[in-house]
Amino acid sequence: MPELMQFLLSGVTVGAVYALVALGFTIIYNASDVVNFAQGEFVMLGGMFTVFAFEAGLPLPLAALLAIIATAAIGVALNKLAIEPARGAPVVSLIIITIGASILIRGLTQIAFDKQLHRFPAFSGDAPIQIVGATMLPQSLWVIAGALAIFVGLWLFFTRTLTGRAVLATANNRIAAQLVGINTKYVMTLSFALSAAIGALAGVLVTPITLTGYDIGIALALKGFAAAMLGGMGNPKGALVGGLLLGVIEALTAGYLSSQYKDAAAFVIILAVLFAMPQGLFGRQSTDRV
Amino acid sequence: MSLLQIEGLGIDFGGLRAVHDVSFSLGAGEIVSVIGPNGAGKTTLFNMISGVYRPEHGRVRLAGEDVTGIEPHLLARRGLSRTFQNLQIFQAMTVLENAIAGHHLHEKGPVLADLLSLPSSRRRAAEAEASARMLLDRVGLGRAEAQEAGSLSYGALKRLEIARALALKPRVLLLDEPAAGCNAVETEEIDRLIAEVAAEGVAILLVEHDMKMVMRISNHIVVLDHGEKIAEGAPAKVSRDPRVIEAYLGPQVRETADAHG
Secondary structure (H helix, E strand, O other): HHHHHHHHHHHHHHHHHHHHHHHHHHHHHHHHHOOOOHHHHHHHHHHHHHHHHHHOOHHHHHHHHHHHHHHHHHHHHHHHHHHHHHOOOHHHHEEEEEEHHHHHHHHHHHHHHOOOOOOOOOOOOOOOOOOOEEEEEEEHHHHHHHHHHHHHHHHHHHHOHHHHHHHHHHHHOOOHHHOOOHHHHHHHHHHHHHHHHHHHHHHHHHHHOOOEEOHHHHHHHHHHHHHHHHOOOOOOHHHHHHHHHHHHHHHHHHHHOOOOHHHHHHHHHHHHHHHHHOOOOOOOOOOOOO | OOOEEEEEEEEEEOOOEEEEEEEEEOOOOOOEEEEEOOOHHHHHHHHHHHHOOOEEEEEEEEOOOEEOOOOHHHHOOOOOOOOOOOOOOOOOEEEHHHHHHHOHHHHHHHHHHHHOOHHHHHHHHHHHHHHHHHHHHHHHHHHOOOOEEOOHHHHHHHHHHHHHHOOOOOOOOEEOHHHHHHHHHHHHHHHHHHHHHHHOEHHHHHHHEOHHHHHOOOOEEEEEOOOOEEEOHHHHHHHHHHHHHHHHHHHHHHHHHHHHO
């Protein structure tokens, strides 16, 4: 039994990171129907910027804050330099642009920083906490709390604020959104900034546990994508539930089958979801008018 | 003073002269129709006035202010609103939500108030909802408010688009074929609605193929053919203009018409 508890705890921790990545996908997808495969790079940048700002002598909270702001700025630059000029291109082209951007960001990071793995100290020490016979790092609680806080924030944003609803309106019909006075360019810029900031926050929270390096982004983007697909693309609730589920499934696979099959779990889930219920757990049924 | 002034507007598409040197003006409470055969450049003209295309020549003035080529959302703020021939509706939203979306600019308030659901934010939302319901009743969609917009008939969507445009409380309203796809009864309803809105002082610019409707409600008609203005004036005058008849029916028919007339 303690064994199962241990798997669950580590699964929830990893799942919270996937959920944060998936939440980042949600915003840009809601604004533009684009799945931003550079989302994993935002997580990597959040961690890397914090590491180097911290090693340069800044206090950790300040380093983390700067990292989040810098990553948000890179998100805005990605939109302004690569996505906005290609406006009018099919969604598939835009998705491929984000893949290209992720490769570029990875390459530049490798040159600007290095190829090593890095970490900085955990926020509340490394003394493990005992829970029902299983252990958990205090940093895991930070990750889980971060995912929950971002989820609640986004849920309020999309359901209550006019700006949040303007984002949804933009995704639904860009021209109609402009007609009612919504500045759709601003909506896009805002959603890239928010997505990048959320990704960076995930990077800051998780680096003390998993370490960070220039190439951690791809795997995170794919896992986050699987989580978002499982929960239903575009729905914050789906992103949270999908992320946590995926994390737990991975941990159980690694624990009871073999850790070699851990990564396969995400891809089996993507395939299963695409075959059985393409709209995911909480996704809206898509109806196209013909 | 005229509310909307079009001065020498023109655009080419890769050597094809889509619209050339078109000028006219539109005053408060006036209904001006743009007519012409298919491909005459009516919708292109609309797209230039409403900021969808940036014109290569000429100016658009809204209440004296030069608004040539500025983006649609900025025009919406200045009181110019439009509908589309091929519909631009939030298909995934309900009918009521579509009408509420039209109140976007009037509903704006501090984000924090929205997040905390403060009374001020709830009041703004309630006002927008009440006004949206009123507009839906006005276009005869009151009972359909809970339906998903995508499930409505074409004619109903046309009216929903008008309701959403009216929600912006526009000074100038551009309607691109509002009666297309509507049956005779629906056309008459739209007819009446347009006259009512104009009577409230909104300047209305109309593209419409239903000639009976155009002749009935327009104060002034502008006729386009091959991108150029070939005639303009009161409905009675335009309908007798030989160049207009020629553009619509071809030169031969005109000869026969002359022979008989």
